[in-house]
Amino acid sequence: MTTEKNNTGMRVLTILLAVLLVVAGIMVVKLYNQEKETKAQLEKEKEIVLKDLNEMVVQYDEVIEENNLVNSDLNEARERVKILIDSVEVMKADIAVLRRYQGQVNKLNKQLEYLFAQNDSLRGTNSLLAMRVTETKEELDQTNAAKDSLATKAEELETVIAKEARLSVVSLKSNAVIERRSGRLVENDNASRVDLIRTCYTIPTNRLAEPGDKVLYVQVKDPKGIIMGANQTVTVDGEQITYSKISRFYYENKPLDVCENVKNTRGDFLEGKYTVNVFNGNELLSTTEFVLD
Template identity: 35%
Template sequence: MENQKGNTSLKAIILVLSLLLLGSLFYIFKLTTDTKTLETEVSSVKTEKDNVLKDLEELKATYDAAIAENTSMSDELIAEREKVVGLMAQLEKSKGDVNAMAKYKQQVAALQTKMNSLMQDVAVLKKENQTLTTNLDSTKVVLADSKNYNQVLVGQNEELSKTVEKASKLSVLNLKTGSYKLKGSGKQVETDKASRVDILKVSFTIAENSVAKSGDKTYYVQVIDSKNNVLGDKVTTSFGDKSLTYSFTSTVKYENKTVDVVKDLPGKDFQKGTYFVNVFDKAELVSKSSFTLR
C-alpha cells in the first residue's frame, strides 16, 4: 500500500519536472527565436541606413557637380544640397528603427524627385548657354570681319586723303632772279656786276591745278646774300613750332589757272658772290634757286 503511494508521488514529481523542463525548453527556444529576429531586424535597419546614406551621398555629389558649373541656378542648387547634407547628419546620429527608416526613405525619394527636376532645368539652361555661346562666337567673327573691313576702309580713305592732299598742292616752277641797274629815266638794265645792281627781280610761275583750292595765295620769298644775310624786309614769322625770316611776300589770286609772279627787291651795296633764293608756302620750301654777282 505504502509502495503504491510512493510510486504515485514519484510519478507526479516526474510529471511536474517534465512539464517544467518542457516549459524551459519552450522559453529558451522562444528567446532564441526572438533574439535572432531582433538581430535580423537590427541588421536590416543598418543595411537600410547604409543604403539611404549612399543615396544621399550620390545626391550631394550630383549637386556639387552641378554647382561647380556656376550656372544662374547655383543658389537654388545650393539650397537643395544643404537639405541633403542636413538629412545625412540626422540619419548618421539616428539609431533608427524600421518605421524611422521608412520615413527617411520617403524624404530621400522626395529629394531625388526634386533633384531630377532641377537637373532637367540645368540641362536646358546649359543647352541654351551653348547656343548663346555659339551665337556670340559667330557675332564676334562678324564683328572682327567688320572691324577689319573698316580698318581697310580707313586705310584706303587715309591713302586717298593723302593722294588728294598731294595732288592739290600747288607747284612753283621756273624760279629765276635777275639783277638790274636802275637808270635815271627809270629804265632797268640787266647787269651781274654787284656794284651796279639796284634791283633784284624775282619771278616764278604757279602751275595750273584743277583740284587745288582756289582763292588768295601768299608765298614768302627769302633772298640770302653771299654773307648769309637775309635781304629786304627781314621779317620773322612763325608757323607752329617753325619760324621763318623772309625778304618779302607775294599774294596772288589763284583760280586754278597758271599764274606768273614777278616781284622787285630794291637794295644797295650788293656784295659779290653767290645768292640763294627760296620760296616758301608758309613753312614749306616749295622752290629754290641761286645766282651769282661779280
C-alpha cells in the same frame, strides 16, 4: 659762261619737275580711284548690316505670331531693332558710325538672350534666334576688321591728297636789274650799278588745290648769307621763316606767273653769289642762284 650753266641747270630742273608732276598726277588718279572703291566697300558693309537686322525682325515676327504674344518684352525688342534699321538706312556710310551701330546691335543681342532665357515657352525658338545672333555678331566682327583696314587706307589717301594739293613752283629765275626813271627794268650783273633783285616764278595748274588768296615767301640771301629786303620773320607750324618779301596772289587752278622785286636796304650790292628761295609756309618749294661781278 656762268649764265649758260645756270640756263642749262634751269632747263634740266624744269624737265625734272615736269616729270615729277606727271608722276604725281598718276598717283593722285590712282589714289582717287582707291578712295571710290573704299566708299563702295563701306556702302556694301552698310547693306550687310541692314540685311542682318531685317532678318532679325522677320524672326521676331515669326516667334511673336506663333506664341500669340501681344504685349511682351519681345515686342519692345522688335521695335528697338526697327528703330535701329531706320537709323542705319539714313546714315552716311562711315567707319565710326558703323562701329557705333555695331555696339547697339551687340547690346540688343544681349537683351534678347536674357528675354529668351526667361521665357520657357520660347526655348526652342530661342535656340534658332541665338544662332542667328551669333552669326550676325561674327559677320559684324569680320566687317569691323575690314573697316579697320579701310580706315588705314583712307587716312593714307588723305595724307597723300593733302600733300599733292599744296602749291608748287616751277621756272624760278632771279637776277639783278637797273631801274630806269621810266620804271623800265634792265638786267645787269654789275654789283655797283644794280638797284633791285627781281625774282619771277610760275605756279603750275593743280586741280587738287583750293582756289583763292595765297601767300608765298621769297627769301634773298647776299654773298654773306644776310637776308635782304624786309628781313622779317614769321612762325609757321612751329618753325621760323625769315623772308625778303611776301608774294600775295589769287590762285584759280591755272598757271600763274608771279614776279617780286627786292630792294637792298643795307647799302651797296656785294659781289658774289646770291641765293633765292621760295617757301610755302615752312616748305621750301624752289631755289636758284646768280652771281654779281
